[in-house]
Amino acid sequence: MTAPYTPTFSRNDQSHVAQWFWTVDRGLLSAALALMGLGVALSFASSPAAILADESITDPFHYSWRMMAFAGMGLTVMLATSLMSPRGVRRVAVLALFSAIIVMAALPFIGDTVKGAARWVNLGPFSLQPSEFAKPGLIVFAAWMFAEAQKGQGVPGVTIAFGFYALTVCLLLIQPDIGQTLLITTTFMAVFFMAGVPFKWMAVLASAGMAGLVSLYFVFGHMRDRLSRFTSPETTDTHQIDSASEAIRAGGLVGRGIGEGVMKRRVPDLHTDFIYSVGAEEFGLVLSLIMIGLYAFIVVRGMRRAMKLTDPFEQTAAAGLFMLIGLQACINVAVNLNLIPTKGMTLPFISYGGSSMLAMCVTMGFALALTRRRPGAYEPGASLPGSRRRLL
Template identity: 55%
Template sequence: AMVALVLVQQPDFGQLTLITIVFAAIFFLAGLSWFWIAGMAGLAIAGGYSAYRMVPHVTSRVDRFLDPASGDTYQIERALEAFRAGGLFGRGPGEGVVKRVLPDAHTDFIFAVAAEEYGVIVGLLILGLFGFIVIRTLLRVQEEHDLFVQLAASGLIVLIGIQALINIAVNVNLLPAKGMTLPFISYGGSSLIAVALALGMLLALTRRRAGGALHHRTYTKRAYA
């Protein structure tokens, strides 16, 4: 609740959406009743509608997404142009042209720049790598017997995966602009540090503890000797 309050005060509804999805995923994995999950979803929808009605920049972004003729869509038009210009195999490293006129090309729309210079093939590869990391982590988490490790690791990987998915969806005009970076790829020190810390905690939670298992077996033998 405190995190949501801080994000609303900024206001940063993109990060609020991300955090809400992460907490919903954790509650779902923890076995929370569908009744409460549906209630949370209803509150989220009500909050989103309130933001649309009361916050001017949210209204503008959603309206432009639903009806491009209602406002300035220069940014997303240039992003889509970058995809078309890159084709399957791209113009070549550093040869992108659209990035010169694309706002936030190095942060929010870095995926479009990568597609222009390296092609849609590399764009699909990036998407596949994020998907592999998320699926591999969730499969690894299933091997854990500690509920805290399961929920914490799942929350961290959902955070990274959903952030990447939202950024890519915005780049291809499947979602309204959110102002969200692409993990590990977008320029920005604070974003990179935050994602690196999240991944570091994830690795610490999911590492195989061979020594710990040996200590546990030794302790058990002594206890029953």
């Protein structure tokens, strides 16, 4: 007789890895892995066209091999961070935030300037974008500070959180990076709201945010140019977004077929900011809906699990991290569909880029670690929306 199949890890196995396997949300993990797999697959579709912009590259799958390496490193980082305890997540997030701030402060002196922005540090074969790692670090750190403020033990958590938020935003504007600034601001305010801030404070902050947005319009010329191209496309060059939109329309329902896309040869940054249009042209609306569905699954399932956590820090930190992933995906897709001005934002887990891939894997790893089923982490009826604590 054939021996019955037994799972890799028994529920009686008390090893750290076995406990992780039975407590981590395998649905969320599977969705993230599926997106990473799609990213690697689409890199093979985009790499031959992407190398045309760089005559020094001869291997048509240069970006594909690098994407596979980034995905492998990212998977290792995601699994390693998902093994952490909430305290471990907090420590690593604070370290990531502080390190990113230090490197961002040094970018005007040591950074590489690309397209008028100094956002990267050249490390030989790899370029590091520290702002990518500042995002999850700031979200977790802010959630921690807000949770400490709720305890009423004299810790000025709100002041500290806003101080580091302001510092991070200032460093981003120096680069300049308006897209990341808007993303971090939106997610930070969402975490602040979920921590229990009264609605009147949110109205004040929303007004301040609108005033800041208007100020950015007058301060940064490239922001005015992008908004002008979006609102008056007939008066300026819109080749990039027009080519991306045409590629999406040409894909139809099921796409042109693997390797049959032609518009990708006309789309600048097709393997990074506009990878969505590459996938839509070759695989059609079907693949587009699958990608959007996977992001929606991660956000909805992740937020539901986060809202059931009993600890205020774990709840707001996990919810903020899932929201960060969802908002970044929404911005990238909206740009590709010409619904908003271009932002230079990557598509999480799918766009080519080592910093983006590793940072998104850190973000997902943090979220998986915080939502693991630990003793006392979830209590029936606890942390419901109607029982929000007041922060101020």
